[in-house]
Amino acid sequence: MISDERERLARRALSFAAAGETEVLVHDEDRALTRFTHNSIHQNLASSGTSVRFRVVLEGRTGLAATNLTDDASLRATARRAADLAALAPHDPVFPGLPDGRPRIAAPAGAFVEATAQASPQTRAGIAADIFAAAEASGLWSAGFVTSSRGGITVANSRGLLDSFDGTDCGVNVKQNAPDSTGFAEHFDTNVSALDGSRLGTIAATKARASSDPQPMEPGVWTVIFEPAAFGELLAYLMDHFSARAYDEGSSFLSDGLDKAYTGTNVTLVDDYANAHAPGMPFDFEGSPKQRVTLLENGVARSLVTDAYWAAKLGRENTGHAGPYAGSRGPEPLNPVLAPGTKSLEQLIAETERGLLVSRLWYIRPVDQRRTIVTGMTRDGTFLIEGGKVTRGVRNMRFNQSILEALRASEFSSGPARTVSFNYSIVTPAAKIAAFRFTSTTDF
Amino acid sequence: MSDYVFEAGAQRALDTAVARGAQYADVRFEDGRSESIEVRNGVVAALTDERSCGYGVRAFFDGAWGFAASDDQSDAGFDATAARAVAIARAGATVAALRFAEAPSERYVDTYATPVLIDPATIPVGDRVAFLLEVERAARSAKRVTTAHAGIELWRTAKEFYSTTGSRIAQTIYQSGSVVGALAVGGGEAQDRTYPGDVGLFQSGGWEIVRAARLDENAERIGEEADRLLDAPQCPSEITDVILGGSQVSLQIHESCGHAAELDRIMGWEANFSGTSFLDPAQRGKLRYGSPIVTIELDNTLALGLATVGYDDEGARSTRSDIVRDGLLSGFLMSRDTARTLGLPTNACVRAQGWRDVPMIRMCNLNLLPGDRPFEALFEDVERGVYMESNRSWSIDDHRLNFQFGCQIGWEIRNGKVGRMLKNPTYAGVTPQFWNSCDAIADARSWTAWGTPSCGKGEPIQIGRTTQAAAPARFRNVQVGVGYDD
Numbered sequence: 001m002i003s004d005e006r007e008r009l010a011r012r013a014l015s016f017a018a019a020g021e022t023e024v025l026v027h028d029e030d031r032a033l034t035r036f037t038h039n040s041i042h043q044n045l046a047s048s049g050t051s052v053r054f055r056v057v058l059e060g061r062t063g064l065a066a067t068n069l070t071d072d073a074s075l076r077a078t079a080r081r082a083a084d085l086a087a088l089a090p091h092d093p094v095f096p097g098l099p100d101g102r103p104r105i106a107a108p109a110g111a112f113v114e115a116t117a118q119a120s121p122q123t124r125a126g127i128a129a130d131i132f133a134a135a136e137a138s139g140l141w142s143a144g145f146v147t148s149s150r151g152g153i154t155v156a157n158s159r160g161l162l163d164s165f166d167g168t169d170c171g172v173n174v175k176q177n178a179p180d181s182t183g184f185a186e187h188f189d190t191n192v193s194a195l196d197g198s199r200l201g202t203i204a205a206t207k208a209r210a211s212s213d214p215q216p217m218e219p220g221v222w223t224v225i226f227e228p229a230a231f232g233e234l235l236a237y238l239m240d241h242f243s244a245r246a247y248d249e250g251s252s253f254l255s256d257g258l259d260k261a262y263t264g265t266n267v268t269l270v271d272d273y274a275n276a277h278a279p280g281m282p283f284d285f286e287g288s289p290k291q292r293v294t295l296l297e298n299g300v301a302r303s304l305v306t307d308a309y310w311a312a313k314l315g316r317e318n319t320g321h322a323g324p325y326a327g328s329r330g331p332e333p334l335n336p337v338l339a340p341g342t343k344s345l346e347q348l349i350a351e352t353e354r355g356l357l358v359s360r361l362w363y364i365r366p367v368d369q370r371r372t373i374v375t376g377m378t379r380d381g382t383f384l385i386e387g388g389k390v391t392r393g394v395r396n397m398r399f400n401q402s403i404l405e406a407l408r409a410s411e412f413s414s415g416p417a418r419t420v421s422f423n424y425s426i427v428t429p430a431a432k433i434a435a436f437r438f439t440s441t442t443d444f
Numbered sequence: 445m446s447d448y449v450f451e452a453g454a455q456r457a458l459d460t461a462v463a464r465g466a467q468y469a470d471v472r473f474e475d476g477r478s479e480s481i482e483v484r485n486g487v488v489a490a491l492t493d494e495r496s497c498g499y500g501v502r503a504f505f506d507g508a509w510g511f512a513a514s515d516d517q518s519d520a521g522f523d524a525t526a527a528r529a530v531a532i533a534r535a536g537a538t539v540a541a542l543r544f545a546e547a548p549s550e551r552y553v554d555t556y557a558t559p560v561l562i563d564p565a566t567i568p569v570g571d572r573v574a575f576l577l578e579v580e581r582a583a584r585s586a587k588r589v590t591t592a593h594a595g596i597e598l599w600r601t602a603k604e605f606y607s608t609t610g611s612r613i614a615q616t617i618y619q620s621g622s623v624v625g626a627l628a629v630g631g632g633e634a635q636d637r638t639y640p641g642d643v644g645l646f647q648s649g650g651w652e653i654v655r656a657a658r659l660d661e662n663a664e665r666i667g668e669e670a671d672r673l674l675d676a677p678q679c680p681s682e683i684t685d686v687i688l689g690g691s692q693v694s695l696q697i698h699e700s701c702g703h704a705a706e707l708d709r710i711m712g713w714e715a716n717f718s719g720t721s722f723l724d725p726a727q728r729g730k731l732r733y734g735s736p737i738v739t740i741e742l743d744n745t746l747a748l749g750l751a752t753v754g755y756d757d758e759g760a761r762s763t764r765s766d767i768v769r770d771g772l773l774s775g776f777l778m779s780r781d782t783a784r785t786l787g788l789p790t791n792a793c794v795r796a797q798g799w800r801d802v803p804m805i806r807m808c809n810l811n812l813l814p815g816d817r818p819f820e821a822l823f824e825d826v827e828r829g830v831y832m833e834s835n836r837s838w839s840i841d842d843h844r845l846n847f848q849f850g851c852q853i854g855w856e857i858r859n860g861k862v863g864r865m866l867k868n869p870t871y872a873g874v875t876p877q878f879w880n881s882c883d884a885i886a887d888a889r890s891w892t893a894w895g896t897p898s899c900g901k902g903e904p905i906q907i908g909r910t911t912q913a914a915a916p917a918r919f920r921n922v923q924v925g926v927g928y929d930d
Binding site for chain 1: 482484487488489490491492493494495496497498500508509510511512513514515516528531532533535536538539540541542543544569570573577590591593627629632633634636711712713715716717719800801802804837838839840841842843845846848850868870872902903904926927928929
């Protein structure tokens with residue numbers, strides 16, 4: 001479905017609005033994923049669909065109903081249901097109403113690439129075949145995926161708002177498997193022609209080979225260099241804290257106050273939908289323009305992200321960060337970008353007398369949300385650094401670490417990369433953390 | 445109304461798939477409705493009613509599967525989606541060194557419906573909202589509780605399955621759940637409590653499941669406990685005996701047995717994401733997974749089980765089988781393709797999140813059988829230990845061995861008695877050693893079908909609904925108090 005067609009559907013849906021203010025969110029998507037293991041494709045899928053969500057506001061009472069049946073009768077019934085639910089909700093004096101109409105906002109360059117939208121199963125299978133070839137050249141087996149998708153959002157409301165966004169996305173995730181070691185590589189992009197299965201397959205294979213016969217290391221406090229895929233996973237667990245809701249309710253470290261230093265002075269974190277590595281949607285899921293928000297500036301907490309409701313509740317500006325989920329989840333910074341440093345990853349390694357190089361993290365969970373303590377595991381390529389050189393593979397370890405404390409003495413590489421964790425599209429460099437606490441080890 | 449509303453569309457899609465060269469095909473239609481209410485700090489934060497209808501076509505060609513899904517219910521849509529599934533299967537077959545699949549031959553014609561005592565539709569939405577507002581207010585009554593929430597989820601899914609072998613299966617699944625929670629903040633820290641368990645009580649059934657949770661009788665206590673936790677001493681770091689509440693035992697089964705026993709994971713099909721497993725098919729009947737009192741059954745016919753259905757999403761009939769029997773590894777969670785590699789029949793563990801999702805092995809109902817003594821008797825011969833309830837944090841490595849879990853609340857145990865409250869209780873271990881340290885399980889009176897409504901697996905990630913029925917259990921010599929360095 002193209003945006004014209006989606007907007008026609010949105011207008012038709014809006015015409016069934018009965019009372020109060022009504023918002024219509026139309027989402028359509030076509031996604032495909034080719035998944036492989038043991039150098040063969042074992043899951044190969046595609047799906048397409050369109051959904052229409054009504055949000056009806058009756059004097060501070062909100063009801064929401066959604067359907068993917070787009071005939072007139074279904075749309076009319078769904079609009080009615082949203083209005084009925086709104087009538088049953090208690091009055092919420094905070095709710096500011098729906099956003100006003102405004103001029104359309106252009107999508108950032110590179111957000112939509114036709115080649116990605118048209119990528120075929122043969123294209124994905126070809127990239128997978130290049131990965132298999134890299135594995136077979138090293139006597140390994142591959143597991144991973146090649147994905148491509150296109151999606152569009154249209155937001156329309158009874159206050160005259162109408163805007164649309166179309167985007168594409170694609171990615172490769174590859175884990176190469178040796179008898180007693182593994183190696184990982186990934187690449188996410190909006191342009192399918194940027195996906196190089198051979199290069200990524202070779203990077204992962206080299207790591208798998210280099211980490212063979214991994215040796216146990218003593219748990220304890222280590223200097224650790226995280227590659228972007230690993231550090232992005234860690235950063236994802238900081239992002240909730242910048243939600244106005246978490247701040248207000250007291251579960252965020254920012255509940256101790258804004259304009260305070262929480263990390264080292266080299267840490268600057270923004271939410272930026274227009275970053276060239278990850279161009280995204282220029283407005284949020286209720287149609288408010290997304291602002292570029294400075295979350296941490298030289299270590300000092302500068303701002304929260306808000307949506308219409310939380311901006312009104314806290315008396316702050318609406319930064320345009322309403323998330324895709326209806327309900328109480330609150331605003332989210334979905335496009336975090338961590339400012340890079342000036343040294344290459346290789347320089348950071350060369351300047352490390354003794355430490356660990358981590359390719360990827362796994363199963364991170366908060367242990368103490370307010371204090372940003374998380375636990376998790378290393379996986380798929382963990383190495384010992386000695387005398388400025390990567391010398392051998394080591395067995396995986398469990399960490400328990402406050403993210404904020406880790407960021408008090410950190411250094412970042414140049415050359416950031418995009419990674420994906422949950423709904424976050426994260427742009428981050430590699431990070432060298434001076435003191436990172438591991439608490440146990442594994443036998444692999 | 446007929447149970448088979450999608451029959452004509454399904455037949456058209458199957459015919460098209462065969463005409464395009466599929467050697468087998470099946471079609472799964474789903475019409476899902478999801479009603480959700482969340483009340484937060486005195487206001488209704490979410491009041492939603494969502495419906496989604498569509499279908500997925502699986503096509504088999506030369507040992508490879510293709511899957512395509514759509515919500516386009518026109519003839520052109522059926523044709524295009526079926527053709528797409530075949531094209532994907534053909535593309536996969538061109539680069540497949542291995543052949544993962546064989547065309548199924550089973551045929552079932554049947555219907556199934558979840559037993560429902562109280563149809564949720566008979567409970568007015570206004571009454572549901574009023575109930576939650578009252579529950580949430582009670583949870584917020586303690587002094588330092590800054591946020592309370594209460595919620596209800598009601599799901600109804602009508603499914604139809606058709607295959608080129610002649611299967612025709614219609615099912616209607618009802619699942620319901622509710623929860624209340626409170627967050628207390630003070631002195632720069634936050635403590636949260638939820639009830640029942642960590643995510644609420646989620647089971648298959650209707651409004652009777654919401655009633656069974658008894659939110660109204662427990663909301664105030666939950667708020668008070670969150671408040672008191674702010675003043676409680678930290679759980680010490682030591683090796684000691686641990687008694688886990690039933691919902692935490694459920695999570696322990698889920699993470700350290702359920703995912704470990706998924707045969708697709710063991711075969712490397714999840715290697716790049718969810719990981720593999722420390723288990724090997726050759727260990728079946730040999731590996732001492734746990735102590736002799738540990739028996740874990742797969743039972744997809746379990747009353748109240750969230751994964752209870754008549755047939756799974758590749759059209760196989762629900763069954764019951766051993767995964768761990770008297771402490772020995774006895775079986776795995778399987779699909780047709782994976783079971784075939786062991787020369788076994790499937791035990792019907794295939795599920796898809798919805799119509800747009802490819803069916804794959806999911807955990808389903810995996811239950812620790814109850815023990816022989818009352819819950820209170822677990823404490824009697826514990827000289828020193830910690831009792832923990834309701835999960836707060838969970839992490840396990842990608843082979844399902846090294847785990848660390850945290851609970852919302854703990855209590856000291858001294859000389860067989862429950863003592864003072866402890867905050868931030870955590871424990872860690874290695875899967876087989878931990879299950880072999882289990883020396884007592886409470887009896888059937890405290891055995892509950894704990895449902896997990898949001899288990900993630902697969903790529904694109906799918907959210908599964910599963911149950912691990914369990915009673916409280918005791919484990920000896922466990923490392924507790926991990927994660928904090930002060």
